[in-house]
Amino acid sequence: MNFEWLGRQFDNIVFLLGWHVLLAVAPLILGLLIALPLGWWAHRSRRIYPLLVGVAGLLYTVPSLALFVLLPLVLGTKILDPLNIVAALTIYTVALLVRVVADALDSVPEDTVQAAKAMGYRGYQSLVKVELPVGVPVISAGLRVAAVSNVSLVSVAALLGIPQLGSLFTQGFQLRFLTPIIAGILLCVILALILDGLIILLNRWMTPWTPKVVAS
Template identity: 55%
Template sequence: MEWLAGHWRDVLDLGASHLYLAGVPLVVGLVLSVPLGWVAKRWGRAYPVVVTTTGLLYTVPSLALFVVMPLVLGTKILDPVNVVVAMTVYTVALMARTVADGLRAVPDHVEQAATAMGYKGLRRLFGVELPLAVPVIAAGLRVAAVSNVSIVSVASIIGVSQLGDLLIDGYNRVIWGELATGIVATVVLALALDALIVLGSRMLTPWRRAAGGHA
């Protein structure tokens, strides 16, 4: 607490950077995963291709991906964009299969009923299928959020500042207060994102709350 009392502004700044580097890819990755998941669900032969390809992306070591990004994007090694793009890749790798599985979990009779009511194509996707898939997608998004917060810390090694700086500096200089603050702040950030996703999921599925209250 003594160390934190003298450095709380620095912790807030690093926390804001960490939130940006982990949160923006979460949103962008989810948006990109929706069409991939829809393709995998729509055409059965595409499912193993999407799942396998995105699964392989997640096996790439984070540090290697952070270093390669400047070569691919033409950016500088310290540019935060490198981390944002790399984390977006990881998010898509996690979420593409989740979205596909969520959409595939929608009962056939529900889709048929929606089609009979005039819901077709994208209208059925956004009006019926995605809302019903929200619980499955939210569960995957919670895993991706915690994963992003954890992996982003590695970016301190290449000089991109966030809460990982506290971990590295605290360990190297044997400042236990700084190290403990970095660990706690990272956990709190992950829990906050998780809670936000849970709240968003509940807001998007009011019928689940109604069913629970009725029961």
């Protein structure tokens, strides 16, 4: 480890970290917003469920580098535009979360849904006030997977020259110099842990009602 180099590069590393956070978190939020209605649709219709979940699974198998290269053709963006990364990772997030949202809504006890209807909740009221809140633990579990996956996928964008922590890897390879590579890996891991922790905290804050289980 060359700490002197790290000190000199500090501003640049912070700059790369900032981009990394943005490129990982923005798709997470966008993806969740898109997955909510799609997941609800899959939950509502037994015929749509296998179709949506199947397509989502297929999307996830498209290699990320291929998607980064293909998307400019579809979106009409420049190849170096960070929007491509946001779009690609949004697709992956949606692919992960459609099933998660559908399963979260499925996890709400039938008695609870029926009671909500019988109490006079209209369909959308029941969804917003009862079903989604009760599904939060399942959704957060899926969100944690998507967050960590996004943090690692963003670094692939280094091959296209879009600035983020992955740039430290390419830099290290070109200079045959280990320090930036180790720094990049460490920061990615720490970032993933922090995002994961934030989602856990958010979940805990939103679900004070879940049984406090003793760790087994």
